[in-house]
Amino acid sequence: MIELLNGFLKELSHAIDNRKVLTKEEDRYCYSYDASFGQYLPDVVIQPTETEEVATLVKLANKYGVPIYPRGQGTSLSGGPLPVEGGAVIDCSQWNQKLEIYPEDMIAVVSPGVLTSSIDQKANQYGLMYAPDPSSSNVSTIGGNLAENSGGPRGLKYGVTKDYVIGLEVVTPEGDIIKTGGRTVKNVTGYDLTKLIVGSEGTLGIITEAILRLIPKPQATETLMATFHDIVDSGKAISTILQTGIVPAKMEMMDQASIRAVEDYQPLGLPTDVEAILLIELDGHQVAIKEEIEKVRVTCEEMGAKEVKVAKSKEEALELWKARKLVSPAIVKIKPTKISEDATVPRSQIPAMFERLKEIREKYHLHLVVFGHAGDGNLHPNIIADIRDHEEMERVEQAVEEIFHAAVELGGTLSGEHGIGTMKSPFMEMELGEVGLEMMKRIKESWDPNHIMNPGKIFPSPGQRLVLRND
Amino acid sequence: MIELLNGFLKELSHAIDNRKVLTKEEDRYCYSYDASFGQYLPDVVIQPTETEEVATLVKLANKYGVPIYPRGQGTSLSGGPLPVEGGAVIDCSQWNQKLEIYPEDMIAVVSPGVLTSSIDQKANQYGLMYAPDPSSSNVSTIGGNLAENSGGPRGLKYGVTKDYVIGLEVVTPEGDIIKTGGRTVKNVTGYDLTKLIVGSEGTLGIITEAILRLIPKPQATETLMATFHDIVDSGKAISTILQTGIVPAKMEMMDQASIRAVEDYQPLGLPTDVEAILLIELDGHQVAIKEEIEKVRVTCEEMGAKEVKVAKSKEEALELWKARKLVSPAIVKIKPTKISEDATVPRSQIPAMFERLKEIREKYHLHLVVFGHAGDGNLHPNIIADIRDHEEMERVEQAVEEIFHAAVELGGTLSGEHGIGTMKSPFMEMELGEVGLEMMKRIKESWDPNHIMNPGKIFPSPGQRLVLRND
Incomplete structure (x- = not known):
């Protein structure tokens, strides 16, 4: 394993500007966590700013069997960018060179590292807006938003990130460059790879450019x-x-x-x-x-x-x-550890969900607060706890599991906008059934035969359970 | 081949009400064409009205290697439902039993054979509307609309069919029943199979039920x-x-x-x-x-x-x-044969596309009229010809090919809303590139290992060219 990694690093050093390759422990440490749980030290961090660089490094990762993990600003609440099996974090946050607005076509063309709020700000200058507004939009990158299909308060009227993506440039898990969709709002030429890749949490490729639809600003x-x-x-x-x-x-x-x-x-x-x-x-x-x-x-x-x-x-x-x-x-301020959920129910089931959450709060004696995007059924039950309190965190794990069951029983879903990542993968089969999950896996297998693209996300390993405790 | 078909029919006759299985030539003849070009006689037509029936027949089709072709009302302009390799047409037009509106959740739950316009009409009773409005909506089924991701004039403001589908029940190409998405507008639980299947032209499964998003009627x-x-x-x-x-x-x-x-x-x-x-x-x-x-x-x-x-x-x-x-x-009325195209360009390229169409009209001396959804760049260049005029139809084929080239060169796409089917598959690689098409093929292969789900559509056979002539 060490030999393969060394081979990867050696070839990489010839192919990519060495200032874009971080191997010092203090640098790597900064990429070992996100806004969810768990910490995993990557072996190397690479900061590409060109599509060809990504294609090269992905090909090398395949050659040496090194896992790679695309990452924006690491604001994920579900563990999307965590390097759970070691290997290389691909930090796209420095790749913010392109932010072009085409007012006549009502589109923006952007690099993956552009901050989401800056797209809307620039569109505003033309009387347009970029509608998706995740709460993190001032700090998160569009690349991360695309990988996770981020939502936001405006989702009720305007929809989520996916509804505004009409074209992508993507490096596939084997290092080929493809373009999906394009600059037209209507496009039915073959399968909709754009909407498949948006929200696939970096498991089907690395997004290197996106074409976004803008709308007139109200x-x-x-x-x-x-x-x-x-x-x-x-x-x-x-x-x-x-x-x-x-x-x-x-x-x-x-x-x-x-x-x-x-x-x-x-x-x-x-x-x-x-x-x-x-x-x-x-x-x-x-x-x-x-x-x-x-x-x-x-x-x-x-x-x-x-x-x-x-x-x-x-x-x-x-x-x-x-x-x-x-x-x-x-x-x-109440307690240091916040477990932010986003289980979502059909609108008509909001009162029933309130009841279930009340029961869960009382059953597990937890500090459970509820707020969020009630208009589309996307509540945010947040549990406030202390990760150093082992016994409390066990109750939190049980409560979170019950929240998921409640949402699915009420006709809802595990995740409305945070994604599955490492946090919710143990519950995928409960919502999707064995065959539903299997059909997703088939796509993943056919695109990433060497299992190097963001492994350990979305798909549960056998017997995997939710663990929030640090020990 | 005959033996396999007989085996299929024999087992089918034990599994499905025989009144739903049409084998007479005069019946089969009615299912040999759609609104595009070419005629192919199926060996049998099956008219299911229950999901379990579809699952059974798909499993049998896999067992005996019989190709199957889902079909609504056959209004496809691109050849989607044509039984090009023989086998069984699955006629879903009789399956219109369910049309339920849930006003509080602002959704409709529908069977595949429901006429599209009737969804909007029923939604209107609750002050809601089903926004997609393909020109065929009074005669086409929602199942066909879903398979083709149909557009329509309202696409400019409201988007297309896919934008209103939040959940599906689907029989996979191997005969398993899965549910994708659900009743919530926000859902990021794993890959978006809903939006992958909508617009896949019946090549990834048979849609047996759909959950559609409704919006307030203006x-x-x-x-x-x-x-x-x-x-x-x-x-x-x-x-x-x-x-x-x-x-x-x-x-x-x-x-x-x-x-x-x-x-x-x-x-x-x-x-x-x-x-x-x-x-x-x-x-x-x-x-x-x-x-x-x-x-x-x-x-x-x-x-x-x-x-x-x-x-x-x-x-x-x-x-x-x-x-x-x-x-x-x-x-x-001018001439009997209408070749309706839907090549789509970015809005800013509409004037350039007008120029190109004018050149093509003059170069090939054809009756080319242009109308359509100009607001979203989705023009409909229509060539009027006579299919009995061999020489003219050759010119039509060349002109159509040039229209596709013009659209792609202007940053547009082969098809904005009609789909690829048999008509445009020869041009897929021109737009998508070899790898782009290959990534779509991998999904198809992984879902349909026996190649029985609507073969001959979307993906070109080697050396395939556009042929509109009958001989």
Whole structure:
């Protein structure tokens, strides 16, 4: 194994600028973790900035049997970029040279290391927008977003990353360069490799360039906050609003535990006696959304809201959103370890999911807070714990497993937007069945016969279980 | 071969209600063609209405090596359902028992044989709509739409069939039943088999049920017709409108040849001296689209429109659309054989594509009319010819080949919405490259090791060329 690695490194040193190859322990250490669990030291980190470099290194990885792991900024919550079997991390975060907007075709062409928010910012200069808005968009790269098919609050109205990708340049697991899709929105020429590769978590190749669809930026927004004594009423408000024909750009919820955490962390004057807060944003034509926000207000009141506040200015709107933005920093003040889940259910099952989460919280005596993108059923149950507390972490593992079972039993899915990675692979067969998983494996096997492309992700090893403990 | 077929039929007769198995020549004859070219008599036609029946027959087809071809209503323009190697046509058009709307989850659950327009009609009762609107939607089945990833005029604003499919039940090429996706809009649990199977033209399995996403039905529409002396000006009008931030629901164009054909067929008073007509429909909030249609009107005038007419009533709007709807029936009055293409280019290349089509028309002395979904670059160059004229059909073949080359050279694609089937497979490598096509083939091989699922489609046989002649 050491010999193969040395052979790989030796040939690599002739093929790629040595400043792009990191072998010192302190450098490699920085690439041993992501925003999920577990730590794995890679043998080498390579920082390509050209497609040909990637093709070369992938061919060498095949020749020497060295596993490779594409990585953006490492914000993955599911373990996507972790080098679990050793080998080479391919750090694409330095590869941010291309960010071109073609306003007439309403597309952007980007390198994998471009920060996601900068695409939207540049599109804005042309009156356009890049709609997907993962919460990490200021720090995460588009390459990582593409690999994981990231979602975000705007998913309710605008969809997720995949809905905006129309073409890719990809280095296949055997080191060939292919182009999928193109610059046209409509394309039915053969299988849709674009949408297969987006969301495949780096197991089917390395994305080296992407063509993204842009849309006109809405001219105005309206923001509303509603508080509810009963969390089930907030769920009813969500589905009633959607049935009136209004599709908000965002529809976020916070449960009582989230509200209290925020107030403890930075008092904003939120009511700590209510069970839920809904934050709703509409966007579109000024006149239309003025009328619609009034309908939303009335609906919330009819559904039993305690208080409804419509922002009168941009500043007031930002103030209302502050509560939601503070949830994540606030809850990690309670205990240091945050287990962020994204089990997703059909919209009609949100009240049932609330019930199940309440039961799980009580059964395992855990600090479980719930917030997230309620409008599309994509809740974020977060468990707050201390990784040094062995006994507590065992309860967390059991609770997480029950959350997955609850979501699937309610007709939902293990993951709405975080991906499977190492964290959820033990549960794949529960959702997909043996043959469903087998059909995915066949694709993987046929594309990556030497098993070098991001091994240990998505597909469970026999008998694999969820382990969050460090020991 | 005959023995294998007899074995297949014998076992089938024990497994499936014999009234669902058609073996008489006059019955089989009805399934020997579609709306494209060529005729191939199947050995048997099977009309399943249950998933288990499909699983059984697919397993038997594998056992006896009998090719199978799923089929809806046979409206395919690319040869998708043609039984080119003999064997069994699986006619799903009788399987229309399930059409369920779940308004709270904003989804429809449907059997493959349901007519596409009936989904939208039923959704309308709940204030919802099924957005994809292929021109064939009153006669084509959703199963066929799913297999081909059908587009339609509304594609510009709302996308195509694939954008509205969130879950499938599928019988794999080896006869296993799998479910992909589910009832949630967000789902990143493993590879996106849903979007891989939609548009795979029946080569990766038989779709037995689908979960479709519905959206709120827009409350109002506005319709406008603009005529242009110069076709290039009409192209500029399209891109200028889109850059003002307005996304029309539909943006259709007709060239002079289409206009003259309609006026010859059924005089509507259209100006036959203009080079192009644009038909634009906006939908959304009443106040918003009133303002936007005025902007569209002004833009068309600024871009050199000869005349702009905004419909003042529903009746007037229908009257304006009548011109576009009559194009297809009108042009087949000129000559009996219509070769309908759907090569698609990036929006910015529409004027260049007009130029190329003009050159091709002159070079081959053919009756070439152009109309279609100009807003998304999805033009429909139609050649009108007579299949009995051998010499003319040879010129048609050459012209079609040149149209494909022009589209790909301009950064476009062979097919925007009709699919590859038998018609375009010879040109796949030109667009995708050898490795790009090879990666698709690997998926096909890994899923269908016995090559029984709709063989002869998408992937070219060695040396295959386009042949439209009957002899």
